[in-house]
Amino acid sequence: MTMSRITAKLRKKNRDQYLLLGICIFLSVILVTSFTMMYFSPSIQELLPPGGDTRKLMKLMMGVVMIGCLIFTLYGSSLFFRKKSREFGVMLALGEERGALAGQLAKELAAVVVKYVLSGILLAVPVSYLIWKLFQAIALNTARLKYRPGNAGIFAGILFAAILSLCILILGIRFIRQADIMNILNASRKTEMVREIKPWFGRLGAALVAAGLFLAMAVPQLTVRLFRQGMPAIWNVTYLLGIAGLYLIVLSAVGYSKKGKHPEKYYKNIISTNLMRFTARQTTRNMLCIALLVFVMVGSAFWGVMYYFSAMDGGGEAPYDYSWHYPAKEAQIGKKETEKIAREHKVTLTAYEDLDSLQLVIRYTGRDMDEQKRYFDAEYEKLATFIAASDFERISGRSISLKAGEYQTVTTTDFQENVWVSVDCLNEIENPATGERMVPEFRGTAEFDNLAIGSDPFAFLLSDEDYNRFAKDLPDDWKEKHAFFNAEYMTDAGDKKFYEYEFADAVIREYIARATELSNHYGLYDSREEELALAAGKEYGYAGKIDLSPDNPQIMDDWKYAPFSKIFLQANAMEMVAVFVLLSIYISVISLTAAGIMSYIRSITIAMDNRQLFEDLRRLGTDDAYEEKVIKVQLRKIFAYPVAAGCTVVGLFSLFLTYFNDMRLQAFEVNMLLLEVLLMIFIAGVLYVVYRIAYGKMRRIVAFSGRRA
Amino acid sequence: MLQVKHLSKSYTSGNQIYPVLNDVSLKVEKGEFVAVMGPSGSGKTTLLNCISCFIPHEQGEVRLADQDISNLDGKELARVRNRQMGFVFQDFMLLDGLSVFENICLPQIIAHGPVVQMEEKAKNICRLFGIEKIMEKYPAEISGGEKQRTAVARALMNQPYVILADEPTGNLDSKSCKAVIDAFLQAKREMGATIFMVTHDSFAASFCDRVIVLKDGQVYGELKRKGTRREFMDGLLDTIRTLGGDGDDNE
Structure with a gap:
């Protein structure tokens, strides 16, 4: 009989602990690596705008994922060391050297860590592929999101695994250093008490x-x-x-806890309260961690779903299903060609309008922020779209009453003013060809989403008199053409959505195919701003060309003259926000896993720590039913309190965020908040399953101690 | 064999210092079975923990076989614990994953002793203590008395200079208690073991050669066994009663 045989036997006896630690390592490595593989996949990296907020948010979420996984693995390893402490205490008391025990522990840890880290990294590849495929199956049209794993993702996973292993090693070193015979001998009598809880x-x-x-x-x-x-x-x-x-x-x-008005309740729960109270600090820290994970999981799932529905709803209020605008000198698709494509796709144009607009120089008051985060007003100069009042009346069916020298601002439906620019921002209009200037007077707003989305900061309406005066001497270089139409599949048989989507795809492809160098500009490009920048000897950031191909995934976001189509927008909503939804939901799943494992481990720890108490209770004459009740009350607290606390806080957080974003709650946002409540119920349901598993295990632990007594 | 000279130990809580042992001196001869008794808070367990070097003391010396073990480094202390001391705890401290036989072999395994002799010796000790039938069983499958006899057998495996026992009968019924005391007496008689036992149990202490009584961290007196065991136990009970307590503590 040798020490290696003894340690092998002890390992066999404690295989549950090794397995638990292994599962924690495996889960966190596989979750993080599959996440990083997706995040660093060239497909997603190409979709995320460089240096944008989305990328920052994704990195933040990745940080949250890693911290969440790190926490639950370290929590699992602390339980492992806790179990090991008795063995170590006996060995130390029998004269084994601390160094020898450290070496033995290092070997055992290395074996567990290497085995499960390698399995996690290797299995992350098929897992990320399967998640990707599953997501593609659920999402509508994600052909562009082809699975392309990148080395960076695997490296990030390996780096995480290395950090995780290092943290476990540090915990192991701390465990060896702190292993104290007296603490181990007194472990069963040792309690921790928080200061008085007021x-x-x-x-x-x-x-x-x-x-x-x-x-x-x-x-x-x-x-x-x-x-x-x-x-x-x-x-x-x-x-x-x-x-x-x-x-x-x-x-x-x-x-x-106090007797209060219900002393019978106080006495009924006195054992459960006692169990909690003696490990209050530890339990509270643990529950706080679970509450924060609940916060992250509900929050990220909520924002993932919200992104999706926001994208689905984008442009929903526009009066026309289709619209586009393009330079007047460009030979774009007209009514006849549009009708021809409609016929080919079995849809009918139920409305078609077009108009001309002027691109006039505006000087307007906007707002900016300095480095001290102080907001200041400034005058900006650029081009904006101007429409004649009569044209607007024609396409909108609304009456506009504007005199010479007056203007109206075109906004989106339910437009809420933000801090950056006001609807009455115009100070001056200038004809870019003749230099003629006018200081217009603000006469309110007119809602029309199809026009509002095509001009920054707004599109404007002028009286016909002013419009014609400016138009007279303005070359076509400063004019644009607009088209607005509705198309519908009128036949009862067949898939209406399918035909309408096919038409949208075809007509947009044709529109893109006819686009020329005249319209090849980035979304925020403005020729006046470019002119001013170059005159001042500065570089203009939005200069350059884009890839005018219908298969360019960024074309609808990046192109100044991108067409608008409700059905296209809705059908591609998932594709447009797929990355965000996928990653948000993934983070939610990871947080849920972490919270489940932590709650489970906490339950088992409490059962193990209080074996003696349950033995004592039996000696005092309690039956199985009483014992089960104590366990249930205990578990309910471990599971229900953090979930309730986390859900309440995330609910308030979401409410504050949606309200203070624009100082109002829209019907859509209220629906989203209700949806969040459903998410909370779902998450509570998943944790309920973990609760049932923990309950069964806890009963077995306590029942075992009962037999031993 | 074991000598404690002017041992003092105190605990600090906040700004308060609580002296637990104050200038304690005692001596245990080779082959002697000595118990320490005293009322709650008298410092019995603290004394044992200081002797075992599980906790440090402020003043005084602990000498084992004429060697001061108070200031040994970790490596030397581990060697002393393995070769020169044997421990018996109230909670048995057996490893649940090892059989009775393997638990008994542990001190020799740690000392890297030759396997054949180790196994032979472990079997002999099992026979001596009447636990050979449960050698292959695991701690969860045996009674409290059997567990404690296993712990005594394990403590004797390396033939230590002294066995230090902390309330070894504290968790046992009277029958098991007697079996454990018999194991100690057998070890003393047949292996010449020296035993130093902290207990609050006058029955268990009445089998000892000598009982040292502690009160308020000091040696209050010493009772040597004369006459019958029954008379000795009566004497112990009288002394404890005079001190005002049954000595049940875990200080």
Whole structure:
């Protein structure tokens, strides 16, 4: 008999612990690596705009994923070391050297880590492929999102696995250093007690959560609107108030109990409360972590779904199903050609209108922010679209009453003013050819989404008199043509959506095919701004050409003259936001896994720590039913409190974010918030399954100790 | 064999210092079976933990076989614990994943002893303590008394200078308690073992050659066994009663 045989036997006996640690390592490596493989896939990297907010948000989410996985794995390893401590205590007491034990532990850890890290990385490839394919099957048309794994994703996964292994090693070293015979001998008697938990902790916690969210989310918006002053980045620390509040709420729920008005309830739950109270600090930290994971999982799933529905709803209020605008000198597709394509695709044009517009120089007041986050007004100069009032009346069916020298601003439906520009921003209009100027008077707004989306900051309406005067001496270089139409599949038989989508695809392809160098510009390109920049000796950022091909995935986002089509937009909504939805939901799944594992491990830890208490209870004459009730109450707290706390906070967070974004709640946003409640119910359902598994395991642990007694 | 000289130990909590042992001196001769008794808070377990070097002490010396073991480094201390001390704990501290036989072999395995002799010796000890029938069983399958006899057998495996026992009968019923005490007596008689036992149990202590009584961290007195065991136990009970407590503590 040798030490290696003894350790092998102990390993066999404790294989559950090795397996649990292995599963934690395996899950986190496979989740992170499959995520990084998707994120760094050339397909997704090409779709994400370079240096944009989406990319930053994705990186932030990836950070959250990694931290979540790291937390649950380290939590699993701490349980492993906890189990090991008794073995170590006995060995130390019998005279084994600490160094020898450290070496043995290092070998065992290395074996577990290497085995499960390698499995995780290798299996991440098929897993990411399968998730991708599944997503393609669910998404409508994601042919552009072809699965192309990149080395960067695997490297990122390996880097994460290395960091994870290092953290486990550090925990192992700390465990060896801190292994103390006395602590191990007294382990069964050792309890930790939090300082007195005051009755007002819970109320203070709720107030802090509300205050933290208000300060972090509402105050920056309010200061911008009221004082034109943004809050510095350091202001984000006010979120910590919310976390402190959450801690106090959970602490109060865990450790505070009093007889109050229902003494029978107090006595009924006295054992469960006692179990919690003696490990209140540890339990609270753990539950706080789970609550934050619930926050991340609901939040990311919510934003993923919201992105999708926002994209689906994009342009939904536009009066015409199709519209486009293009330089007047370009020979674009006209009514006849459009009707011909419609016929070919068995759809009928139910409305068709066109008009000309002028591209006039405007000087308008906009707002910018300096490095101190102070907002200041400035006058900008660029080109904007001007429409004659009578043309607008024709295409909109609404009456417009404008006199000479007056203008109306065209906005999207339910337009809410933002801090950057006002609807009455125009200071001056100038004919770019003749230099003729006019200082117009604001006469309100007119909603028309098809026009509003084509001109920045707005499109404007002029009286026919002013319009004709400007148009008279303006060459075609400064004119654009617009077309608006509806198309419908009128036959009862067949798939209406299919034919309408086929038409949309065909007509847009034709439109793109006819586009020339005249219209080959980036979305934010403005020839006046370019002229001014070059005159000032500066480089113009939006100069350059784009790939005018219907298969260019960015064409609808990047092209200044991109056509608008409701059905195309809705059908491709998933494709446009697929990356975001996919990654958000993936993060949600990872958080859910982490929360499930942490809750499970916490339940098992409590059962193991309180074996003696359950034995004592049996000696005091409790039956199985009482014991089961104690376990259930205990588990309900472990599972329900963090879920309730996390859901409440994320609910408030979403409400604040959607409201303070534009200081109002739209019907769409209210529906989204209700959808979030459904998501919470779903997540609670998944955790309920974990609860049932934990309950079964906990009963077995406690029942085992009962037999031993 | 074991000598404690002017041992002092205190605990600090916040700004308060609580002296637990104050200038304790005692001596245990080779082959002697000595118990330490005292009321709750008298410092019995702390004394044992200081002797075992599980916790450090502030002043004094602990000498084992004429060697001061108070200031040994980790490696030397591990060697002393393995070769010169044997431990018996109230909670048995057996490894659940190892059989009774393997648990008994552990000290020799740690010392890298020759396998054949080790196994032979372990079998002999099992026979001696009447646990040879449960050698292949696991701790979860045997009674509390059998567990503690296994722990005594394990403590004797390396023929230590002294066996240090902390409330070895604390978790046992009277029958098992007697079986464990018999194991100690057998070890003393047939293997010449020296035993130093902390206990609150006057029955268990009445089998010892000598009982050292602690009170408030100091040696209050010493009772040597004279006459019958029954008379000795009565004497112990009288002393404990005078001190005001049954000595049940875990300090």
